[in-house]
Each structure stands twice: as structure tokens, then as C-alpha cells.
Amino acid sequence: MVLRHCTKCGGKRRKGTTDFIKHMDKVTLRIRNVPVEVCGNCGEKFYSLKVARKIEEIVETYKEMMSKISPKETMAREIDFSAPGADEACA
Numbered sequence: 001m002v003l004r005h006c007t008k009c010g011g012k013r014r015k016g017t018t019d020f021i022k023h024m025d026k027v028t029l030r031i032r033n034v035p036v037e038v039c040g041n042c043g044e045k046f047y048s049l050k051v052a053r054k055i056e057e058i059v060e061t062y063k064e065m066m067s068k069i070s071p072k073e074t075m076a077r078e079i080d081f082s083a084p085g086a087d088e089a090c091a
């Protein structure tokens with residue numbers, strides 16, 4: 001099912017890109033250029049299923065990495081959504 005309008009207010013959505021920021025225990029992840037539809041009325045963001053899955057994948061990858069670094073360590077990562085294998089650069 002493809003929704004054309006905002007589920008919150010019924011406003012019109014428009015396509016764009018955004019930065020998706022995920023704060024985890026030790027890692028702050030910033031994914032740039034994530035395709036998104038934004039409601040022109042209330043600003044609510046909508047991710048497609050495909051995009052949501054990829055975000056999930058990226059987050060999972062970093063969760064795994066996070067378990068390997070020491071508890072005192074923290075890190076911030078910035079990756080580009082469209083870059084293939086972006087998460088491999090941190091291995």
C-alpha cells in the first residue's frame with residue numbers, strides 16, 4: 001500500500017532526503033542522504049519500507065560492532081545511505 005498523504009494531518013508529502021540519526025549506547029550513527037517523504041504541512045517524515053529495512057540493516061551492523069569495542073569507548077559514525085558497503089569501511 002502506498003500512502004500519498006500524511007497519516008497525521010492528511011497534508012501533501014514531498015520527496016526529499018534527510019539525515020537519519022540514531023543514538024545507541026556507545027555509538028551515534030548518522031546516515032546521510034536517506035530518501036524520505038516529508039509532509040509539507042506538519043513535517044512528519046515517512047520512510048519507505050525498503051529504506052526502513054536498509055536503515056535497520058545498517059543499525060544492526062553497528063550494534064554488532066558496538067559489542068566489540070570496550071565499554072568506555074564511544075564513537076560517532078557518519079555514513080552515506082547510498083554508498084554501497086559503507087559500513088565495511090569501519091572493519
Ligand SMILES: [Zn+2]
Pocket residue numbers: 006007008009010011039040041042043044
Ligand atoms: Zn502532516
